[in-house]
Amino acid sequence: MQLNDLDFTDDVDLLSQTQQHMQEKTNSVAAASAAVRLNIHKGKSRILLQNTACTNPITIDGEDLEDVKSFTYLCSIIDEQGGSDADVKRRIGKARALYLQLRNTWNSKQLSTNTKVRIFNTNVKTVLQYRVDTWRTTKAII
Numbered sequence: 001m002q003l004n005d006l007d008f009t010d011d012v013d014l015l016s017q018t019q020q021h022m023q024e025k026t027n028s029v030a031a032a033s034a035a036v037r038l039n040i041h042k043g044k045s046r047i048l049l050q051n052t053a054c055t056n057p058i059t060i061d062g063e064d065l066e067d068v069k070s071f072t073y074l075c076s077i078i079d080e081q082g083g084s085d086a087d088v089k090r091r092i093g094k095a096r097a098l099y100l101q102l103r104n105t106w107n108s109k110q111l112s113t114n115t116k117v118r119i120f121n122t123n124v125k126t127v128l129q130y131r132v133d134t135w136r137t138t139k140a141i142i
Contacts, residue, residue, distance in 0.1 A: 095128035
């Protein structure tokens with residue numbers, strides 16, 4: 001099965017194997033949007049190329065769309081290599097920051113070790129593992 005686009009409320013991410021096909025999809029979405037009086041905000045529209053070079057810019061109504069190296073979609077970072085390294089690093093950073101915020105909890109003499117482990121598992125671990133099922137597993141991540 002081939003994934004052609006990612007849609008969520010007011011976000012649409014088009015996926016394509018070729019530049020020409022991407023331009024066709026972009027034109028199609030722009031036309032369908034205009035037909036129901038929806039406007040595409042060209043200033044917020046971006047192009048991310050994965051493992052390829054763009055010789056001609058993708059346009060909407062003659063305006064070039066900005067090329068980017070990565071973008072965030074539903075809290076996950078998608079980059080031009082198609083990997084998860086940036087997302088994993090960000091998750092580790094967020095979990096570390098939360099762990100450090102809870103320093104008083106870890107040092108507390110009033111809480112048992114079992115309670116501290118439960119706090120860790122329900123707070124720090126969940127932040128670290130959020131959307132882990134979408135990460136591409138590589139040797140660098142493991």
